[in-house]
Amino acid sequence: MTDTNVEAAKRAAAQQAVADHFDPSASFVGIGSGTTIVYVVEAIKERSTNPSVLFVPTGYQSRQLVINAGLTPISFDSIPDRVMLDVAFDGADEVDTELNCIKGGGACLFQEKLVAERAKKFVCVADYRKRQDRLLTNWPTIPIEVAPLSQHKVEASLRLLGSTNPKLRTTLLEKSGPLKTDQHFFIIDAPFPALLTSADVAAGKGKGDGSDGTWEVNNISKAIKGLTGVLEVGIFSGMNGNDAQALRAKDGALSAVTGGQKPIAVYFGMADGSVKLRTADGEQ
Numbered sequence: 001m002t003d004t005n006v007e008a009a010k011r012a013a014a015q016q017a018v019a020d021h022f023d024p025s026a027s028f029v030g031i032g033s034g035t036t037i038v039y040v041v042e043a044i045k046e047r048s049t050n051p052s053v054l055f056v057p058t059g060y061q062s063r064q065l066v067i068n069a070g071l072t073p074i075s076f077d078s079i080p081d082r083v084m085l086d087v088a089f090d091g092a093d094e095v096d097t098e099l100n101c102i103k104g105g106g107a108c109l110f111q112e113k114l115v116a117e118r119a120k121k122f123v124c125v126a127d128y129r130k131r132q133d134r135l136l137t138n139w140p141t142i143p144i145e146v147a148p149l150s151q152h153k154v155e156a157s158l159r160l161l162g163s164t165n166p167k168l169r170t171t172l173l174e175k176s177g178p179l180k181t182d183q184h185f186f187i188i189d190a191p192f193p194a195l196l197t198s199a200d201v202a203a204g205k206g207k208g209d210g211s212d213g214t215w216e217v218n219n220i221s222k223a224i225k226g227l228t229g230v231l232e233v234g235i236f237s238g239m240n241g242n243d244a245q246a247l248r249a250k251d252g253a254l255s256a257v258t259g260g261q262k263p264i265a266v267y268f269g270m271a272d273g274s275v276k277l278r279t280a281d282g283e284q
């Protein structure tokens with residue numbers, strides 16, 4: 001499959017997601033990071049008729065995208081208290097059948113999670129390579145953002161949790177060395193065996209708590225997040241996206257949904273030009 005197919009798949013998914021979820025009269029819209037979000041911004045720009053919409057970026061690249069499109073950025077910490085974003089769009093590195101996602105391939109997972117949790121609706125857009133039954137099927141590692149001082153200690157703890165060879169992400173561009181996130185932290189990429197869904201655990205496919213070598217998505221996410229030195233884990237999981245959306249829509253319910261970052265919908269651009277939509281109700 002050529003790169004042209006992949007790019008066409010990303011654009012088709014972005015067009016559909018924006019047509020379904022971008023309301024030009026929205027007040028606040030979250031904009032994720034990566035290569036697919038470029039097509040989301042392009043589609044928003046085509047439909048944007050209201051200059052007062054404010055766009056909340058998830059990092060440096062995302063902010064530049066918003067500015068270059070002639071849209072208005074607002075930083076996450078300038079959003080008024082108790083105000084929710086109308087919608088947030090983002091890419092994903094892999095998505096399972098329960099809509100859990102791996103994110104952080106572009107090293108922006110911390111701000112992406114802040115923005116996803118703050119949105120009434122979180123919508124993901126991806127190409128067909130990301131559409132899997134279980135996380136860590138095609139995408140090899142869990143990206144984890146850590147304080148530089150804790151790097152070796154966190155790597156040792158990840159090995160104890162069953163990660164075979166956790167590695168510091170480095171860059172060879174301009175200057176070789178550790179990649180630094182927008183928070184000036186490091187990223188460790190930790191390989192694990194494919195993660196079980198909650199349905200897998202219910203069906204007896206493994207305990208999912210690490211004791212038999214299997215990990216369920218929410219369990220491994222909590223175990224890694226609990227390590228001192230970890231700022232954030234690139235697993236977006238927790239509450240069902242529809243339930244979280246209903247809670248977020250209620251004034252004052254913000255704290256009730258901490259930990260729920262699943263999208264309500266994932267649009268996959270397919271190799272044949274079609275778009276598949278995955279929600280809590282299944283796939284169409």
Ligand SMILES: O=C(CO)[C@H](O)[C@H](O)COP(=O)(O)O
Nearest residue numbers: 034035036091104105106108
């Ligand atoms: O999480 C991310 C960045 O940290 C991206 O959303 C994810 O890596 C998908 O990127 P792309 O759209 O380039 O495939």
